[in-house]
Structure formats: C-alpha cells, structure tokens
Amino acid sequence: MRVSAVIGVLIALLSAATVTAVNAQAAVGCRVAYAVSTQWPGGFTANVSVTNLGDPISGWKLAWTFPSGQQVTQAWNATTTVSGAQVTAVNASWNAAIATNATVSFGFNGSWSGANTAPDTFTLNGVTCTGNTGGPSPSPSPSRSPSPSPSASPSRSPSPSPSPSPSPSPSPSPSPSPQPGDAMATVAAMQPGWNLGNTFDAIPDETAWGNPPTTRAMLHYVRSQGYNSIRIPVTWNDHQGPAPDYTIDAAWLSRVRQVVDWSLAEGFYVMINLHHDSWEWINGYPGDRTTVMNRYTALWTQIAGTFRDYSPKLVFESINEPQFTGTSGDSESDQVLNELNTEFVHLVRESGGGNATRLLVLPSLNTSSEQARVDALAATFTQLHDPNLAATVHFYGWWPFSVNIAGGTRYDSNVEQDLVGSFDRVYNTFVSRGIPVIVGEWALLAYDYTRPGIIERGEFLKYIEAVGYHARIRKLTTMLWDAGSFLDRNELRWRDQGVYEMMKAGWTTRSGTASSDQVYVPRNGAITSKALTLNLNGTSFQGLRQNGVNLANGADYTVSGNTLTLTAAALTRLAGNRAYGVNATIEARFSQGAPWQISIITSDPPTQSAATGTTSSFAIPTQFRGDQLATMEAKYADGSPAGPANWTPYKGFWDHFQPDYSANTVILKPDFFAEVNDGRVTLTFHFWSGAQTTYYITKSGTTVTGGTS
Structure with a gap:
C-alpha cells in the first residue's frame, strides 16, 4: 500500500497553428454533444463530445461562442484559448486523429454569472457542426503526429451544491462472461471487487498475519454480499525451490488452486498475482537482471501452466506495487517495470490455451496514479498492442487524512481534490482510450479495527461515498483492501454494517x-x-x-x-x-x-492532571467525560513543531499518541519522545466536541514530567 500525490498537469503541446485539417476536397460533417455535468454558484464543469461524420481527420479545432458570457478556467484533453466570449479548443497530441463516425471528448471547468446558457453552434476546423455531412473542409495546416501519452485532468474542488444523478453503473449482479478481447466488459463485470488481504500474501504462510484459513463458506458469504470479483494476493517467495528451476512447493500451489477453484465456483472473477515478492526479491532486478528474470519467468511459467485452461474469469496481475532499488530514479524504474510487464505478457500469451486471450493486469510503478507513472504504463500498452490488458493503480486517499496526521481529521477539499485528481488521471490516460482500469486496492491506510479512533467514522463514511461515486462515473472497477478490518472472517459478518451499507449503495447510486x-x-x-x-x-x-x-x-x-x-x-x-x-x-x-x-x-470539557514517567512509558491522566480525541499538537516554546514529522505541529494518531478511554489516559509513545528535544513542550489536545485542553511536558534525558501549568 502507498499514497499517491495529487499532480494535475495540463499538457499543452499544440496551438491553433499546428492543427491538421483533412484534404480540402474531403467530405466533412460533425455532431457535438455539450453537457454540464456539475454546476455550483459561479462555477460549472462541462463535457464536450465531438463526433466526426465525414472523412477521417488528423487534427481538430472546435470553436464556439458562449451566449451568456461564460469563461473556461481549466481544460483537460484539449488546449483552449479565449477571445471575449469565443472559445477555441485544440486537440492534444494523443487525440488528434478522429476516424469517420468516431468521437473524441474533452472537458473543462468554467465560470458563470447570471445565466449558464449552453452554446448552440459549434464549428469543427471551420465547418459548422449540423449533425450531417456537408461541403469540403478548409485548407490543411501543418500536422503533428499523435503520441501515446494523454494529458491529465486538473483536480476539481467539491461542488458546494448537489451534483446531478450520475449515469448508471455496472450492476453488482454478475454479468455474462464477455467474449475474449472485450477487456472493458470483463473489467466492468468485475465491479465491485474484494481483496482476500493478509492471507496468501502473508509471510510465510496463510495464517501468519492473524487471519483464519480461507473457507468456501467465507467466499460464499462475500459473494452473497454483492461482490463480483475477488483479488487473491499471493506471496510466493517462501514457497519456491532453488535455481535453476525455482519449483513452486506443490502443497502451496495446490492450496492456492483450491481457493481459486472455490472462488470460480461461487461465480467470482478471480485475480491472482505476485504480491510481496515485489519487495522481497523482484526489487533487486536492476542490479541482477539475469537471476531475477530467470526466477520471475520460472514462476509465471508454472502459474500460467497450472491455470492454462481455466475459465476466462481468472485474471493474472503481473506484480503488486512494483518498486526497485539501484535505479537512478522513477524514470529508470518505469523502464525496468516495462521490461518485466512486457516479459509477463509475452510469456503468458505464449503458454497458449485460455492464456492466449486471458485478461492480464499491468501496474504502474508503485501502482501510483501520478501522471508520469501512468504515462509510462500507457506507453507499455501502446508498445504491446494487446486488446486483453487492463491497467491497475491503488488508492488510499490523501495521506494526512489516510493516517490522521498534520490535522487531517476530516473529509475536506484536500481529500476530495486528491481523489478527483487521481481518478481523473487514470480515466483520461486509459479509460477514455478504451483501456480498462482496476483500482486493485482501496481503503484508508490507518483504518484498522484494532486501532479505533484514528479515522472518525462519519468522515470515513463521506470518503467511502465519494470513492464510490467518483469511481463509478469514470467506469473504474474498485477492489476493497480487506485484511480483516471490514469482514469478521470468523463470524462471517461485517464489523460495521453501516460502513458496508455505504459501500454497497455506492455501487449504484449516491448517498446523502x-x-x-x-x-x-x-x-x-x-x-x-x-x-x-x-x-x-x-x-x-x-x-x-x-x-x-x-x-x-x-x-x-x-x-x-x-x-x-x-x-x-x-x-x-x-x-x-x-x-x-x-x-x-x-x-x-x-x-x-x-x-x-x-x-x-x-x-463536558475533558480534564487532565499531572504525571511523571519516562520516554518509554508516559501517560497523561485524562477524564474524557464523554468526549473523543481527534488530534494533538506539540510545540516548543518558540512555537515551532516538536517531535516527529517536524514540518507540522499535529502529530500522528496512534503512532505518536493514543487515547485509552478505559484507563482514562492519553499515552505518549516512545516514537514521539525519540524526536523531542530536552525542555518544555506545549501539547494541545483537540476533541470532537470542539473542546481543547492544554498540557505541558518537560523532557530531561529519559525523564518526563507533565502538568496543566
């Protein structure tokens, strides 16, 4: 798991002078669909789809005039220029070509006042779009060849007013198995998905990280709850023999196969992968290409052979969260990953049988949705030119909110912008070009039933609702990461029924x-x-x-x-x-x-009292009096942040401090004191009622004293 940052960069590679028109004698015609998807006081989001009804063109310029004086403020998938009320949108390098009867789409954020009347006249390369073919197009202008990398959509702030109901999403009930080659339909039918986390990916074996052995009854329960796909992460490292054969332990492979068989019998789409192998040995590939590639190909050769004739509802994912040591940086790591992803696709395809058309899933570096990372993966797709591929990224939200640090206690505009930006980037880079995307893991990093209180329940519910909506309208398939915090696998019940109900609602609709x-x-x-x-x-x-x-x-x-x-x-x-x-x-x-x-x-307002202790054991007596702790600040006398994460005064919930409501204390952790200077520190505790308390600690070596004054 990791957290991706928000990077929304508009690629403006072309200007009106570099647009290519079709031959002057070619038949032309076009149709434009203009729709406002979201509107709020003073602002709106619009989507524009242009259908070419004439001969193919290899560059386009769409122009219109706003009847109510609206302005474009941000655009994606096109470069816009404005002259008064007139707007011109020019293709990006990657979407310049429009075949006959093909459609290209772009979008923008705009501003308005008074009225937001839609424009009714558009021209494509100087020809009015009437929905019919007309006369010849204007004279051609210089061309620019399309490149495989699309542009990113900018992050958008959450709308302060209700958004219109989104278009219908794939039903949570199973869809008929699509024919080989229909990757988009396969991935759509996999929505929603669930991860059998901390199980076969656990080191060294299935129950090592606290989960019970997987049963058919448990799989049946998950299926009955509306999940259409299951991701079975598998770590193979401790179950392979030595070089040169790297033979998979027969008992381990048999057990994996048993759970795959059960899952398919329950009607799931099933995805298996190489999981923590990514950091256990695959990450050393740049420094020892021969050894790692031999082991990698031996492993996938055996997996592909075992499942060669299985149902097309079985899906292979090359590597979980790929990462590498010894490269010069992310760009070189992207190239290294391209080599492994490419070898994986060729090897599986050459194994024949059902593997010739099986859906294969390729990750970006670190399964990141940063634009540079998805652009690099898009280049791999272009190179492979295989119709049965899907891209995968992971999503754990805006990091301060995901772990409750730096004051990230609420689902706010930062969290929403991170979500929208991430999902926009993968939509624009892949889905808009016909490449399906699986969000192979999603949740929040610190949501854990064994560490309650880090994420406030209502704020988490807002996040769940938003993930469901923003994924659904972008046709992304999501697979919940569940290592035991959502489903109680022993009791076969959801640990929080309301959390499940919010997720379930998000598969088809929005919730208030x-x-x-x-x-x-x-x-x-x-x-x-x-x-x-x-x-x-x-x-x-x-x-x-x-x-x-x-x-x-x-x-x-x-x-x-x-x-x-x-x-x-x-x-x-x-x-x-x-x-x-x-x-x-x-x-x-x-x-x-x-x-x-x-x-x-x-x-009532919480109260605290004096305490003494050490840096390895210090607790502040606290009468919570019905309140709940939200976060804690720590500052030195000069006002600068104290303790770990010294770029913020707000410390990490549970890592640096922890409330113990049964013992009426707030525990300050050794990790907190490890980075606190000797002297006085002012602590401010923020509670969910809005109450605050101020407490002072003095550290001298390993001795700590504290009080309210």
Whole structure:
C-alpha cells in the first residue's frame, strides 16, 4: 500500500497553428454533444463530445461562442484559448486523429454569472457542426503526429451544491462472461471487487498475519454480499525451490488452486498475482537482471501452466506495487517495470490455451496514479498492442487524512481534490482510450479495527461515498483492501454494517451525508438547538427516524435549504438522563442511498492532571467525560513543531499518541519522545466536541514530567 500525490498537469503541446485539417476536397460533417455535468454558484464543469461524420481527420479545432458570457478556467484533453466570449479548443497530441463516425471528448471547468446558457453552434476546423455531412473542409495546416501519452485532468474542488444523478453503473449482479478481447466488459463485470488481504500474501504462510484459513463458506458469504470479483494476493517467495528451476512447493500451489477453484465456483472473477515478492526479491532486478528474470519467468511459467485452461474469469496481475532499488530514479524504474510487464505478457500469451486471450493486469510503478507513472504504463500498452490488458493503480486517499496526521481529521477539499485528481488521471490516460482500469486496492491506510479512533467514522463514511461515486462515473472497477478490518472472517459478518451499507449503495447510486455524525450536548444546564449541514449529493432529504419511528418535522427538527436543525426539545428528550457518551442514535434518510446515522452525545470539557514517567512509558491522566480525541499538537516554546514529522505541529494518531478511554489516559509513545528535544513542550489536545485542553511536558534525558501549568 502507498499514497499517491495529487499532480494535475495540463499538457499543452499544440496551438491553433499546428492543427491538421483533412484534404480540402474531403467530405466533412460533425455532431457535438455539450453537457454540464456539475454546476455550483459561479462555477460549472462541462463535457464536450465531438463526433466526426465525414472523412477521417488528423487534427481538430472546435470553436464556439458562449451566449451568456461564460469563461473556461481549466481544460483537460484539449488546449483552449479565449477571445471575449469565443472559445477555441485544440486537440492534444494523443487525440488528434478522429476516424469517420468516431468521437473524441474533452472537458473543462468554467465560470458563470447570471445565466449558464449552453452554446448552440459549434464549428469543427471551420465547418459548422449540423449533425450531417456537408461541403469540403478548409485548407490543411501543418500536422503533428499523435503520441501515446494523454494529458491529465486538473483536480476539481467539491461542488458546494448537489451534483446531478450520475449515469448508471455496472450492476453488482454478475454479468455474462464477455467474449475474449472485450477487456472493458470483463473489467466492468468485475465491479465491485474484494481483496482476500493478509492471507496468501502473508509471510510465510496463510495464517501468519492473524487471519483464519480461507473457507468456501467465507467466499460464499462475500459473494452473497454483492461482490463480483475477488483479488487473491499471493506471496510466493517462501514457497519456491532453488535455481535453476525455482519449483513452486506443490502443497502451496495446490492450496492456492483450491481457493481459486472455490472462488470460480461461487461465480467470482478471480485475480491472482505476485504480491510481496515485489519487495522481497523482484526489487533487486536492476542490479541482477539475469537471476531475477530467470526466477520471475520460472514462476509465471508454472502459474500460467497450472491455470492454462481455466475459465476466462481468472485474471493474472503481473506484480503488486512494483518498486526497485539501484535505479537512478522513477524514470529508470518505469523502464525496468516495462521490461518485466512486457516479459509477463509475452510469456503468458505464449503458454497458449485460455492464456492466449486471458485478461492480464499491468501496474504502474508503485501502482501510483501520478501522471508520469501512468504515462509510462500507457506507453507499455501502446508498445504491446494487446486488446486483453487492463491497467491497475491503488488508492488510499490523501495521506494526512489516510493516517490522521498534520490535522487531517476530516473529509475536506484536500481529500476530495486528491481523489478527483487521481481518478481523473487514470480515466483520461486509459479509460477514455478504451483501456480498462482496476483500482486493485482501496481503503484508508490507518483504518484498522484494532486501532479505533484514528479515522472518525462519519468522515470515513463521506470518503467511502465519494470513492464510490467518483469511481463509478469514470467506469473504474474498485477492489476493497480487506485484511480483516471490514469482514469478521470468523463470524462471517461485517464489523460495521453501516460502513458496508455505504459501500454497497455506492455501487449504484449516491448517498446523502452531513457535516458531522455527532451532536454534543452538555451534562448539565439547558440544551440548545444544534444545526448540521446536509450534503445532499443529488438526493433529497426525507426526514429523521429513531428506532423505526419518524421524528416530527417542526417539533423535532427543521430544514432550511441544506441546514438541518435539531430542536432543543428533541435533543433534551433524546439525551435522556444525560449519562456521558452516546445517549441516542437517529438517522437521516434520503431519497436514495444509505441513511446517515447521527449520535447524540453527552459530554463536558475533558480534564487532565499531572504525571511523571519516562520516554518509554508516559501517560497523561485524562477524564474524557464523554468526549473523543481527534488530534494533538506539540510545540516548543518558540512555537515551532516538536517531535516527529517536524514540518507540522499535529502529530500522528496512534503512532505518536493514543487515547485509552478505559484507563482514562492519553499515552505518549516512545516514537514521539525519540524526536523531542530536552525542555518544555506545549501539547494541545483537540476533541470532537470542539473542546481543547492544554498540557505541558518537560523532557530531561529519559525523564518526563507533565502538568496543566
């Protein structure tokens, strides 16, 4: 697993002077579909599809005039220029050619005021698009050959107003097996997918990392929950014999084959790979090409031979999260990966049988969605020219949010922009060109049932909802990374049913959410009304419910626009005897998707007291009084960040500090003190109610003292 950064770079390789038109005597004609996919106050996103109805052209320039004075602010898959209300969009280098009856698409973000009326007249290379063929095209201009690397879409900020309902996504029920060569249909039919994580990829064997042996009953349960594909990561390193044959241990291969057989019998598409081999031995390829390539080809030769005549619903993935040592940098590593991916494809294809047309999945370097990495992988696809290939990347969200560091406690615009940018890049680079994409792993890095509290539940639910939506409208197949944090494999139940329900809803539709899933009221004194902002996401609010009983609109709550207000009377009733903690749970229901649960919590400002200890064992006595810890800041006397990750005052939840609610303490970890200078440090604890406490520690060698003053 890793986290990809947001890189949205527009490639502006052509200008109007370098556009190629068709021969002056060629028949021309075009049709344009212009659609606003998202609109918010002052801004909008539009998609433009241009269909060539005439003879093939090898360069295009589309022009139109906005009737309401709109402006293009960002574009992708084309370079735009603006003169007053007139806009000209010129092809990128990679999408210059449009065959007869073929369509090219691009998009842009724009600004508007007053009205956002769609343009009704477009010209393609100077010819008006009427939906019919017309006269000859203008004289040709100099051409530029297309290159294989597409441009990236810029990140877009989340819309503050509801987005329109997205187009239908692949049904979670199984689709008929596509014919060989229909890679897009195969990958679409694999949605949604689930990872059998920390199992056959565990080192050295199936149960080494705490999961029980895989059973047919467990696979059946996952299938019954709507998952259409299963990724079975396999680490082969400890189950291979010595050179030159590198024979796979027969018992291990038999066990892998058994689980593959069970999975296929349950109706899954199945993906197997080389998993932690990527860093155990494949990463040494640049320094020992012969040895590593011999082992790599021996391994894939045996796997390909074992599964040669299996159903086309079995899919091979070359390497998980490929990474290399001894290269000069990512560009050289991209080339090294190209060699291994290419050898993998040739070897599997040459093994014959079902492998001649089996879907093969190729990763980018580190399975990153950075533009340079996906561009390098796109070049491999162009080189191979194999119709039965898919690309894969992994997605674990914006890193500060994914691990709760640097104040990344909420699903905010940073998280959304990272998500949109990542998915846009793989869509524009691959899917828009007919190459399917599998997000082979997704979750958040620190979401772990054994370390509760790192990721606040409601913020995680917003992230889940957004991943489902943004993947679906870009036709990306997603495979949840589950190493045991989602499915309890012993009990065959979801550890958090609401999390599963939000994921399931995202396969087909959007769900409404709110600014928080928590409402805090005081232990004593009068309770006042509380307001939440609804994120409708294209839904409509239907009401509130508790234990199956509807709350009364007006008496218990009011709605004005996107603001939901819980009345003082309702909160007083729901809080009951006001014991610290959650006193009631209600749910907001929307016209579609999963309901949004809201906890009514009684709390008072937390208190802390003096403590002594050592750098290896120090805990701050804390009376949480119904509240929950969100994050912690650490600063020296001069205001500079103290401790690890010294570029931010906000430390890493669980790695550097950890609440222990049963013991009424906050533990400061040895890893925190390892990078703290001797002297005084000011700690600020932020709680989910909005309360804050200030605490001071003094470190002297291995001795630590602390107090509130």
